[in-house]
Amino acid sequence: MSSERPMSLTVAGECMVTRPFAVHNEPEFDEVLARLRSAELTYAHVETNFGHFSEVEAPARGDQVGSYFLTDPQVAADLRAAGVDLASLANNHSMDFGSKGVHATIRHCDAVGITHAGTGRDLEEAREPKYRETRQGRVALISVTSGNKSHEWASQPKASLPGRAGVNPLRPIMRYLVDQQAAEQLKAIGGSLGILRETKAGAEGSSGLLMNAEPGEFSLAMPTDQSTTGSNLWRPSDHFEVLSSCNKWDLAGNLRSVGEAATMADLVIVAHHFSVSEGPRGNTPPKFVQEFAHACIDEGADIFIGHGWHKTLGIEIYRGKPIIYGLGNFFAQSEFVRRVPYDAFETWGHDIERLPTLTPATHPLHPGLNQGNETWWSSAVLDVELEGGQLSSIRLHPVECGRKVGKEVDIRRPVGHGEQPLTDGRPFTAHGEDAERILERYQRLSAEFGTTVQIEGESGLIKV
Template identity: 50%
Template sequence: METKGDWRVSLAGECMVSRPFSMHDEPEFLEVWDLIKDADVSYGHLEMNFAVPEELKWPARGQGIGSFMMSDPAIAKDLKWAGFDIMSTAHNHSFDFGAEGLVATKKHMKEAEIVTAGTGVDLERASEPGYVEKKNGRVALVSTSSGNQHFMWANHAKGSFMARPGVNPQRLQFEFKVDPQTMQNLKDFAEKLNIVKPPKHGPKDAFGFLIPGAQQWGDPECFVEGDECEIVSSCNKRDLARNLRSIEEASSMADLVIVAHHFSVSDGPRGDTPPRFVREFAHHAIDGGADIYVGHGWHKTLGIEIYKGKPIIYGIGNFFAHSEFIQHVPYDSYDAWGHDVDALPTLHPALHPLHPGLDTPSSTWWSSCILQAAMKDGKLASLRLHPVEMGRESNKEATLHRRTGKGKHALTEGRPMRAKGEDAVRILERYRHLSEPFGTNIEIEDGVGIIRV
């Protein structure tokens, strides 16, 4: 019998899934689910909500360029068919349809017998680990999200008010270091517009201003003088302490602990390097008892670090890319994307653009890897990367080879299939290149990436 420290774990990326899929039987498709099921436990990130209209009231977000993620609850059963045991639900779309949508998603996933973590009816339930019982032992998942708006955070009951359902937040703060000349320019700019406001966080000599229209979001940006310009992000200490308590609980009550961290913000444009606060949180998570850290949110693959014998996957990428097929699109999305909402009855969900990431070619949106981790005595022994694609090649043109529909704007079919040939090599080469700065070596053998520890 294997010891409780020995595990085979399959990890998949962001499931923006809005179409049933269990009826398909192409060999390249079934290979994907063979890989998911070839493990003691299988994890994926659910970047979707499940509900029927009768369970909802109205879209809660009402702002911003982005998809409103909601689809048929029956798809949760397809995810169970696919082999998923446990899935994270904390992300920037968790509150798209308010408390009703969040609670409905949890309910439908439970009915499909998939354990979830990261959202709940209050902050305690959103922060608590999800547990799944497996033959090899007990697995825990702690799920958190960075970058959500204030009203999406779960809270506690207080002052005779009920608690707000929401996500388990891992908030962050930024400091903007600037050289002396830039600092003087900023002060001149803010004083001329009369928008100077000291920040609540940062050193005593920090400078801040608040742009009109952003007053409702609270603390102004924090600028500090330094030798050069750089953005310094860090974890909110109270959220970090709360999440570490959840990880401590999970480590005490389970034999394998996975921490999932969804981050939709960055230190500047979304590049190929994880933000500082993400590396800070990932290291704290492993130090606090996590066995595997999985990051997602940028819809692209990022590097892998082996830290104290445990894998940190900074960006696991997309696994389903079905956002173009969301059938019920609210007013706010048409408005945000510039469609003529005065002609609302003529607008329909096949219009373009309606979803981010799909309006320009992307070499990273349509591909990722299924990661199979072999843990031995509580440490990583090997990590195998099996490349998958969602209907486009991972080149600059994002060449389409699986299409749905016959409209002028080509819709990408969006299911994961095993990537082959040059496309598989490109997917793996990206992971190899981005992992090298962390001292991680990925060997590519017969279309599979291998990390040996």
């Protein structure tokens, strides 16, 4: 149950951190780290794996446009020295280097004293709450991820078969609503191609495509998706919309963990990493994320923290508890991955016949970080205060990661001398127009949930 005593938590964003940073001491950087260190309790989302290359084997994925994260374990020590007490580890990069990468990350977090959740040797370990004893009381963290592929999901052991190491998943079910005319056209196209699947049609190759289907829904059995369950469900409607909902088994299992934590801890934090969306990554979280957030609060969670789109989203106050839908990046250093596997060079269209001549400095190798992505290089550190089990206030302290906040994303702290400038990526206190833009975005998006963010100089305040 929620504690009646005052509780405080400082929340930092997504840490795509790939370089040791304890050596730096710029005032704007020190100010950010001092905020973390001085907090009673600090949480951050770690979006990398910790380990030496000798600890892991070949990369475990091949067809994903994105970085492959493996970071010097010294960085884990730097994060702990910076004040990070709790870290969620479940995300779409958790299995970049397979089960050995998962085990190495867990081992190095344990070694430096960071309490972590979201990955494990099997599903029970990945899903269970992890507890930390503090002067404020006992704190529980549950970490969940959506958007991973099936081989990344942790599984339960069965008889003599061990469970699979991996992440704690919350699988979304996507439904595509189209008007009646479009539905008939899709059926006609699917029928002509031989890929239409309807309930009780008995077509070969259906596998589990219709396992989650409701009456009147149909699926298109794309040749590469025929061994998946419910990869696309189409529903005739009077309008066009993408609807997402939670897989019922994953929802129930995670809510059991929330219920356990609510019984055994004074403060319950749920962290949800979602790399999927209902279309382009806009400014509104997917419906299944909102469904999950509300269900977690209903079950006893005190704070729900969302991340995965690498952008700040709005803050909702639900039943007196904060739901932070999008943290944004706290460290943005994906450009500095030391070793890049074959798969990344192939994905980005490089001549793999010249593989020995390609290096981590080759461009491009990472998502378009400087192409008008005004939210990639900024976020805020949030000081959350609860009293009597209810939110009292949230103070927002904006940070920037080395580029100007805005569509131009002009570089402020370059690294190296290449034609494509690399960005330092560490969080500095944001000032002036940067701070204003970060806070105004929080203000605008939070207002859509009925939450008022007051801008007071270069910080923001939510007061309940």
